[in-house]
Amino acid sequence: MDEINLSINPSTLCNFRCDFCYLSPAELARRDRLDPERLLERLLEISRYRRIAHVDLYGGEVGLLEPAYWDELWRVLRVFYRERVNVVTNLSVAHPYFEREDVDLSVSWDYVARPRFEATLANLRALKRGVHVLVLASRRLLDLDAAELERFMRILDETPQVESVEIKPYSLNPHHPQPVRYRETETWIRRWIERAPGFRFELVNADLVARSLRREKRSWSDDHLYIDPSGALAVLDFDDEGRERFSRLASFDAYVDWTEREKRLIREHPTCSRCPHLGHCLSEHLQPVHADPGDSCNGLRGLLDDPPELCR
Numbered sequence: 001m002d003e004i005n006l007s008i009n010p011s012t013l014c015n016f017r018c019d020f021c022y023l024s025p026a027e028l029a030r031r032d033r034l035d036p037e038r039l040l041e042r043l044l045e046i047s048r049y050r051r052i053a054h055v056d057l058y059g060g061e062v063g064l065l066e067p068a069y070w071d072e073l074w075r076v077l078r079v080f081y082r083e084r085v086n087v088v089t090n091l092s093v094a095h096p097y098f099e100r101e102d103v104d105l106s107v108s109w110d111y112v113a114r115p116r117f118e119a120t121l122a123n124l125r126a127l128k129r130g131v132h133v134l135v136l137a138s139r140r141l142l143d144l145d146a147a148e149l150e151r152f153m154r155i156l157d158e159t160p161q162v163e164s165v166e167i168k169p170y171s172l173n174p175h176h177p178q179p180v181r182y183r184e185t186e187t188w189i190r191r192w193i194e195r196a197p198g199f200r201f202e203l204v205n206a207d208l209v210a211r212s213l214r215r216e217k218r219s220w221s222d223d224h225l226y227i228d229p230s231g232a233l234a235v236l237d238f239d240d241e242g243r244e245r246f247s248r249l250a251s252f253d254a255y256v257d258w259t260e261r262e263k264r265l266i267r268e269h270p271t272c273s274r275c276p277h278l279g280h281c282l283s284e285h286l287q288p289v290h291a292d293p294g295d296s297c298n299g300l301r302g303l304l305d306d307p308p309e310l311c312r
Contacts, residue, residue, distance in 0.1 A: 002049075002050050002051070002223075003050055003051050003052075003053035003223060004046060004049075004050035004051070004052055004053060004223055004224070004225055005053055005054040005055075005056075005223055005224045005225070006046070006052055006054070006055050006056070006224075006225055006226075006227060007055075007056040007058060007224070007225075007226045007227070008034070008039070008055060008056065008057050008058075008226075008227045009034070009057075009058055009059060009060065009226065009227065009228050009229055010033050010034040010057065010059070010060075010062065010065060010069075010073060010229060011030070011031075011032070011033040011034065011059055011060045011062070011064070011065060011229050012027040012028060012030050012059060012060040012229060013028065013029070013030055013031055013033070013059065013060045013061065013064055014028045014059055014060045014061040014064070014090075015061055015064060015090075015092055015093075016028075016061065016090055016092065016114065016115045016116075017115065018110075018113070018114055018115065018176075019113075019138075019140075019176055019178075020113070020136060020138040020139070020170060020176050020178055021173075021175065021176050022171070022173040022175065022176070022244055023060070023175060024175045025175075028060070030229075032229060033065065033069070033229055034073075034227070034228075034229045034230075034231055035231060036072040036073055036075070036076045037076075038230075038231030039073065039076050039077075039227065039231060040076045040079070041231070042227055042231055042233065043076065043077070043079070043080045043081075044080075045251070045252055046080075046225070046233075046252055047080050048252075049252050049256075052080050052081045053223075054083070054086070055077060055081050055083075055085045055086065056085075056086045056087075056088060057073070057085055057086070057087045057088065058087075058088035059088075059089075061089065061090050061092065061093075062087060062088070062089055062095075063089050063090070063091065063092065063093040063094075063095045063098070064093065067095070067096055067097065070095075070097050084102050084103060084104050085102065085103055085104070086103075086104045086105075086106055087103050087104070087105055087106065088106045088107075088108060088134070089105065089106070089107060089108070090107070090108050090109075090114070090120060091107045091108075091109070091120050091123045091124055092116060092119070092120055092123070093123075094123060094126075098127070098129075099127070099128060099129060104132065105127075105129065105130075105131045105132070106131065106132045106133075106134055107120075107124055107131045107132070107133050107134065108133075108134045108135075108136070109121065109124065109133050109134070109135065110135055110136055110138065110140075110141060111135075111141065111144075111152045111155070112140065112141075112144075112148075113136070113138050113140040113141050121155070121159070124159060124161055124162075125159055125161060127161050129161065130161055130162075130163040131161050131162060131163065132163060132164045132165075132166065132204075133156060133162050133164070133165045133166070133201075134165075134166055134168055135165060135166070135167050135168065136167075136168050136170055137167055137168065137169055137170050137180070137184075137185045137188055137189070138170050138178060138180070139170075139178040139179065139180055141188070142180065142184050142185070142188055149191070153192070153195060153199070156199075156201060157198075157199050157200050157201060162201045163201055163202065164201055164202040164203070164204055165192075165199075165201055165202070165203055165204065166203075166204035166205060167188070167189050167192060167204075167205050168284075169182070169185045169189075169282075169284075169298065169300065170185065171244040171285075171298065172241075172242055172243045172244060173243055173244045173245070174239070174243045174245065177243070181295050181296075182295050182296035182297055182298060182300060182302070183294075183295050183296050183302060185300065186296055186300050186302040186303050189205050189300070189303060190303065190308055192205060193205060193206045193209070193308040193310055193311065194308060194310070196310060197310065206308070206310050206311055208282060209282065209303055209304065209307055209308065209311040210307075210311045212277060212280050212281060212282055212304055213304060213307060213311065213312075215280045216280070217280050217281075217282070218279065218280065219279055219280060219281050219282070219283045219284070219286055219299065220259065220262065220263060220279060220286065221235060221236070221258075221259055221262055221285060221286065222256075222259035222262075222263075225252075225255055226246065228246065228248065230248075232248040232249070233248065233249045233250075233251070233252065233254075233255055234246045234247060234248050234249060235247050235249065235255065235258055235259075236284075236285040237285075238285075238287040242287060244285070262286060265288060266278070266286050266288065269288045269289065271288075271289040271297075272286075272288060272289055272297075275299070275301065277299060277301060277304050281297075281299030281300070281301060281304065282299050282300040282303060282304065283297075283298045283299040283300070285298075286298070286299070
C-alpha cells in the first residue's frame with residue numbers, strides 16, 4: 001500500500017500576530033477546533049487508500065489546547081498511527097505533551113521577526129529534550145546585517161536543545177504579503193550552508209540540496225495531505241496571483257484527482273517542463289513559474305544549478 005504524510009491542524013487559534021502569517025487576524029482569533037470524532041472519520045477514510053507514514057500537528061498554536069483535548073486527539077491518532085508525532089509550536093507556553101517521548105518537537109523561532117522571541121528562547125532552553133527549529137525566511141530576517149545574522153546563528157548554536165535547524169522559504173499569502181524574491185532566499189540559505197561546517201546543530205537545508213541533486217527528494221504533492229479544523233481534507237494551493245492558500249477537497253478521490261492535475265500543470269508549463277530538477281526541486285508545494293525573469297522560482301533552482309560546495 002502507498003504511503004501518505006498528514007498535516008493535521010486542530011485549531012487556528014494563536015496568541016501571536018506575526019507579520020508574515022498565512023492566516024488572517026480573524027482566523028487567528030477563532031476558538032473552534034477539530035472534533036476528534038470527525039478526525040476519526042477522516043483517518044478511517046484515508047487509511048482505506050494509504051498507510052499513514054507521518055503525522056504533523058500544527059496550528060495556530062497547539063500549545064493553547066488543553067491536555068484533555070490532546071488526550072482525545074491522541075486516542076484517535078493511535079488507532080491508525082503508532083509512530084512519533086511531529087508537533088509544531090511557537091513555544092510561547094509550556095505544555096505537558098511537548099516533553100512526551102512519542103513526540104518530535106519542532107519550534108518555530110524566527111529571532112527578532114517573531115513576537116516575544118526572547119521569552120520563547122527561554123522556554124526552549126528550559127526544555128529537557130532536543131528540538132528541531134524552523135526559521136521562516138521572511139523580510140525582516142533577510143534584511144539582517146552581517147553582525148545580527150551572526151548573532152542569530154550563534155544563539156542557536158549555543159542552545160544545546162537545538163539539534164537541527166531548517167530554513168523555510170516564505171510564500172506569498174493574501175493576508176500578510178511581503179516583498180521577498182526567491183533569489184534573496186537562495187542567497188540567505190547559501191550563507192547558512194557555507195557556515196554549516198561550524199555549527200553544532202544539523203542544518204537540514206544542506207541535506208535537502210544534496211538530496212535534490214541526487215534526485216532523492218520528491219516535490220510533488222501526491223504524498224502529503226492536510227486536515228483542517230473543520231475536519232475537511234485540504235491541499236496547499238496557489239491562486240492566480242501566486243498567493244498561497246488551502247483548498248478543501250470533498251474526498252480522498254478528489255485529492256488524487258487534484259494531484260494528477262498538479263502534475264499535468266507543472267509538466268506542461270513552458271519553463272517547469274524544461275527544468276532538469278523537475279519533480280526533485282526544493283519546492284515543498286509546486287507552482288508554475290511566474291516570477292520576473294531575473295528571479296528564481298519556489299523550487300529554488302539557483303541553489304541546485306550552482307550548489308554550495310558542501311552539497312556537491
